[in-house]
Amino acid sequence: MWTRTLVGLVLGLLLSFSFALNLMLVVPVPRPVGMVVAFIGGFLVLAGVQTWAYCAPEFPRLLRWVVLTLGITFGLNAWAYLGSMS
Amino acid sequence: MKAKTIKNAVEAHGWVGVILSVPLFIVFWAGALTLFFPEVSLWSNLPLRSVEASVQDSPPPSLSSLVEAQLRTVDADTTKKPIFLSLPGAHSPFVELSVPIVEDLEEEGRAEFLVDPQTGETISRGHPFELASFLYALHYNLKLPQGAYIVGLITLFFLVLLMTGLVIQLKNLLNHFFLYRHDKGQRMRAYDIHTVAGVVTGPFALMYALTGLMFNLNVLFYFPALKVVYEDDQVALMKDAGFPRLQVEPAGVAAEMPALEPLIARVEAVHEAEVSALSFMAFGDENAVIRFSGMKDGFGKRLDVRYEVASQSFPEALNAGSETAFSGIVMPLFMAHMGQFGGPGVRFLLFLLAWGVCGLILAGNVLWLVKREKQLSSYPWSHGLVRGLTLGACTGTIVATAAAFVFERSLPASLEGRVWMVQFMFGLVLLASTLTGFAVTSVRRFLAWSAISTAGLLAWVFLWDLYVHGRSIVVLWQAGETASGAVTLGLLVGAAFFAWLGSRILALGADQARTKAGFSTGATQTSP
Numbered sequence: 286m287w288t289r290t291l292v293g294l295v296l297g298l299l300l301s302f303s304f305a306l307n308l309m310l311v312v313p314v315p316r317p318v319g320m321v322v323a324f325i326g327g328f329l330v331l332a333g334v335q336t337w338a339y340c341a342p343e344f345p346r347l348l349r350w351v352v353l354t355l356g357i358t359f360g361l362n363a364w365a366y367l368g369s370m371s
Numbered sequence: 372m373k374a375k376t377i378k379n380a381v382e383a384h385g386w387v388g389v390i391l392s393v394p395l396f397i398v399f400w401a402g403a404l405t406l407f408f409p410e411v412s413l414w415s416n417l418p419l420r421s422v423e424a425s426v427q428d429s430p431p432p433s434l435s436s437l438v439e440a441q442l443r444t445v446d447a448d449t450t451k452k453p454i455f456l457s458l459p460g461a462h463s464p465f466v467e468l469s470v471p472i473v474e475d476l477e478e479e480g481r482a483e484f485l486v487d488p489q490t491g492e493t494i495s496r497g498h499p500f501e502l503a504s505f506l507y508a509l510h511y512n513l514k515l516p517q518g519a520y521i522v523g524l525i526t527l528f529f530l531v532l533l534m535t536g537l538v539i540q541l542k543n544l545l546n547h548f549f550l551y552r553h554d555k556g557q558r559m560r561a562y563d564i565h566t567v568a569g570v571v572t573g574p575f576a577l578m579y580a581l582t583g584l585m586f587n588l589n590v591l592f593y594f595p596a597l598k599v600v601y602e603d604d605q606v607a608l609m610k611d612a613g614f615p616r617l618q619v620e621p622a623g624v625a626a627e628m629p630a631l632e633p634l635i636a637r638v639e640a641v642h643e644a645e646v647s648a649l650s651f652m653a654f655g656d657e658n659a660v661i662r663f664s665g666m667k668d669g670f671g672k673r674l675d676v677r678y679e680v681a682s683q684s685f686p687e688a689l690n691a692g693s694e695t696a697f698s699g700i701v702m703p704l705f706m707a708h709m710g711q712f713g714g715p716g717v718r719f720l721l722f723l724l725a726w727g728v729c730g731l732i733l734a735g736n737v738l739w740l741v742k743r744e745k746q747l748s749s750y751p752w753s754h755g756l757v758r759g760l761t762l763g764a765c766t767g768t769i770v771a772t773a774a775a776f777v778f779e780r781s782l783p784a785s786l787e788g789r790v791w792m793v794q795f796m797f798g799l800v801l802l803a804s805t806l807t808g809f810a811v812t813s814v815r816r817f818l819a820w821s822a823i824s825t826a827g828l829l830a831w832v833f834l835w836d837l838y839v840h841g842r843s844i845v846v847l848w849q850a851g852e853t854a855s856g857a858v859t860l861g862l863l864v865g866a867a868f869f870a871w872l873g874s875r876i877l878a879l880g881a882d883q884a885r886t887k888a889g890f891s892t893g894a895t896q897t898s899p
Contacts, residue, residue, distance in 0.1 A: 286386055289383070302591075306596075306600065315696065316600070317697040321700045321701060323596070325585070332580075333534065335527070336535055340377075340383065
């Protein structure tokens with residue numbers, strides 16, 4: 286239980302940050318709109334990952350999915366951030 | 372859905388629920404009462420009220436003169452921090468003034484005053500009646516250091532509880548909607564109450580969980596957004612959010628402050644709003660700015676207007692950016708969280724739903740204890756500990772609140788440290804109840820006597836109100852100020868409800884003992 290709690294919390298936080306930044310950096314909407322969707326959606330992602338961590342029958346499979354999603358969203362953020370710098 | 376998924380969800384739901392039950396119960400219980408913050412605040416202030424003064428027709432002094440008069444009594448420092456002025460209204464009959472003073476250890480750098488708006492007389496230095504504020508603080512930070520983040524984390528796991536609950540009940544949600552089997556055993560009834568309360572309060576609980584997270588854990592998304600998206604430009608972030616920051620540098624040149632009443636009337640007329648508070652940046656200086664706050668007509672529209680003293684106007688530069696898509700969505704959600712729409716009826720509905728969540732938590736605890744009765748029977752100390760920390764502390768919160776009402780009403784207004792004493796008594800009763808919950812052998816009797824004790828305490832406050840403040844309450848009620856009287860009546864209704872609940876639980880226990888189907892959760896229990 287504790288492992289699932291800690292892993293869910295850490296991965297959930299990372300994924301929710303990355304998802305929130307996706308909405309503000311990648312999605313072409315006005316910043317205040319992206320911000321409010323990121324704000325609400327970020328918490329739902331965080332709680333969703335934590336719930337998934339608790340419920341998943343196969344924990345390693347959950348880890349693979351979350352890390353893969355994290356990689357994709359992080360990659361999108363990096364692409365958008367570097368693009369805006371150049 | 373796989374059976375293993377549901378099994379994992381049940382396990383997580385039970386453990387997270389029982390671990391979080393006490394703080395979550397306190398947060399919801401205090402939140403339910405905080406819905407009536409203005410009424411409780413007015414009720415608390417009753418000993419300070421002069422009924423004669425409330426009906427007199429003498430012209431009141433101007434707001435500016437009230438501020439200036441109080442500034443003369445303290446060593447004020449208005450160069451860095453604003454002066455806050457709360458107008459008489461729904462939560463207080465007095466002008467409430469908070470003045471920044473030259474830093475010392477006193478009152479965290481601020482002096483607080485309650486001033487009679489009719490006479491200009493200082494009613495009190497500081498707030499002697501803080502029960503409503505105490506309950507509010509319990510709701511959002513449990514009165515703990517860094518409590519706002521702790522409550523935020525608890526709220527996050529509350530959202531997880533809602534989600535795991537949904538996973539568990541998804542299959543049964545349509546087939547067994549509102550199923551309650553009154554003829555089944557204790558465990559099934561606790562299960563059904565927990566499920567039905569969860570279904571009924573589900574959407575409301577989701578809204579509260581999300582908005583609570585937004586209140587208490589917004590820092591989680593604030594920093595990534597600030598660092599990555601806004602590149603440390605705090606001003607731009609706050610402007611996009613619709614909460615533009617205002618920095619005022621005093622010029623060091625004295626200037627006369629304008630008459631506030633005409634300005635308030637102008638702001639209210641132009642913006643179709645009600646001004647409830649003012650803040651003064653660099654009061655008495657040439658660069659002074661006055662901020663008018665309140666609510667506009669319509670759901671969730673806040674008023675935030677800034678007046679520049681030097682130009683005697685509301686310049687666009689100071690007033691742009693307070694309405695963005697962010698604030699336009701977030702503010703109504705916050706209003707929904709606080710029940711600030713639709714009047715007292717909606718607040719009462721939210722109050723009942725919050726009680727429903729409290730019932731959900733209690734039923735969940737009973738369920739957890741009953742389910743693990745056999746497993747824990749070999750460990751009476753562990754069983755008692757869980758029982759004390761869950762049922763004892765949850766029901767103790769209710770008794771402690773009633774005790775806090777007793778002390779709020781009966782301690783003299785002039786008593787030094789009375790605010791602290793009320794809070795201390797709350798904590799003491801809560802602790803006593805938790806320890807009793809650890810030691811009791813019959814959960815049913817414990818619940819019943821907790822309810823009866825609450826009823827007794829509430830009845831005592833009602834009688835005190837009747838005999839000591841009865842005339843004031845009637846006069847104010849006749850003058851149209853019904854809040855204090857409504858709280859007193861609410862205390863009577865509460866006393867009747869808890870008396871009924873306690874006697875009902877005792878009667879049920881007696882019935883079940885007769886039919887040898889006693890309510891047993893304690894390993895050492897011999898009779899219900």
